[in-house]
Amino acid sequence: MSTTIPKTMKALKSFGPKDVRVVDDAPVPECPPGYMLVKVEAIALNPTDWKHADLLAQPGYHHTLGCDYAGVVLSLGPSITKSFNPGDRVSGYVHGSKHEDPSAGCFAQYAKVKADIQIHVPDHITFEEAATWPTGINTVGQGMYSPDGLELPWPDAPSKEATKVLIYGASTNTGVWAVQFAKLSGLYVIATCSERNFGAVRALGADEVFDYRDGVECGRRVREATGDGLGYAFDCVSEGDSMAICAAALTSKPNVARYGALLPVEFPRSDVKTSFTIGYTVIGEEFTFFGNKVPAKPEDFEFGKKWWALSEKLLAEGKIKGEPTIREGGLNGVVKGFEDMKAGRVSRQKLVYRIGDTS
Structure with missing residues (x-):
């Protein structure tokens, strides 16, 4: 698969407390060791997304939001152990709004993702459904099955x-x-x-x-x-x-x-x-949470690789599944989704947006 990757992209950025905007000139992220670059097809919302935008964002931020996505692999960095190739359909967990890294989120046309905890999406499953998987499955793994849970x-x-x-x-x-x-x-x-x-x-x-x-x-x-x-x-x-x-x-x-x-x-x-548990520890890197440094936990990254390998199999076999509620507007519609979540208007629904619908 050969694809020309642009220098800039559309992305949903947090610029400070309760200041969230779609931009069309965000730099496409670099692909460091252990990461791969994906073209994002669909995203899904979590309470942590709006809480980061409202409660954790600081003046001067220009941070990409978002933890849940599904898309297509474009390129791979070094030091990846799991088998991926350009063109693969994938989904997985991302540390959106990471204080130390403004380019870490996935509410954008392109995203860098920690490869070894991403999973393949079978052809019979839509990107919209696959976008509902990451945060919920990761949280259940850590909270119910890990040594810390x-x-x-x-x-x-x-x-x-x-x-x-x-x-x-x-x-x-x-x-x-x-x-x-x-x-x-x-x-x-x-x-x-x-x-x-x-x-x-x-x-x-x-x-x-x-x-x-x-x-x-x-x-x-x-x-x-x-x-x-x-x-x-x-x-x-x-x-x-x-x-x-x-x-x-x-x-x-x-x-x-x-x-x-x-x-x-x-x-x-x-x-x-x-x-x-804090879901972001699955990335295996240090980060800041509510002003406190959380040290890297390599053991959580190793747990995540095993947990996601099992989940990948169960999802492909249809033994577990997500249910997307697809909304219009792409990235432009996300802020309205945040408001609905804050107001308690979202229960079983997993709000999903197609990146291609962004105006």
């Missing part, structure tokens, strides 16, 4: 005991993936969501579903339904009442239960082992 049985070595796990926020995008992976892991899945999403969550494989809007009473009902035997909770919301509900749901037996969150939270029970 809940350390649950992997889908390729499922539990034979139907171990009970609570997926709090099962109708969120991360929750949708969590339920699917948990079922492949042979787990007995108890889920929370709003009643209007009960059917959809059961269709994913949840064994029992409870309405989180009942507050702590929801947790008490889960504990009763599980005979005070719930050992694991994965909190896909990590805000509001979610900690209290999970605390009430987990077994009352001390020093037995484990709780995993998406954010650093104060859990109301000291007798429960808690954990949280």
Whole structure:
């Protein structure tokens, strides 16, 4: 595949707090060792995207946003161990809005991506669906299966005991993936969501579903339904009442239960082992998060390579899948998507935009 790569491109840039604009003269990123350059076909939104733009962006920024994409390989840098070639259809996780690197994001016509944690997209799967994969799958891997998370049985070595796990926020995008992976892991899945999403969550494989809007009473009902035997909770919301509900749901037996969150939270029970992970550590590089330096974790990069290799296989076989909600406008439409997410108008939906629709 021979493609002329331009010097500049359209990109969605953050220029400071709540200052997000589409530009048409952003430099096309260089391709350093371990990276490859891709032509982006579709992107998908995550809460971390607008939170970086609103809460973490600093005056003087010119940072490309975006973590989730699908596209086509154009060129490869040195030091890549996974097999990729120009022309391959790919998807994967990107560290958008990285403080140290204004060109790191993927909400653009072209993006540089850490090659060994990207995956091939089969011809029968659209770019729009593939763009829904990266952040949710990466978060579930780290939060539910890594040594820093809940350390649950992997889908390729499922539990034979139907171990009970609570997926709090099962109708969120991360929750949708969590339920699917948990079922492949042979787990007995108890889920929370709003009643209007009960059917959809059961269709994913949840064994029992409870309405989180009942507050702590929801947790008490889960504990009763599980005979005070719930050992694991994965909190896909990590805000509001979610900690209290999970605390009430987990077994009352001390020093037995484990709780995993998406954010650093104060859990109301000291007798429960808690954990949280930051998705960006999968890149294996140092970065700044809320003003604090997070050191490189090579072990997370190695975990990511194994996790994404397994996920690539499961996705190709159709054992797990994403559901895109395609919106018009390309990069120009993303800011409206951010506003809808902030206002709570997005639940199970994964908002996806085609780069080619950018005016």
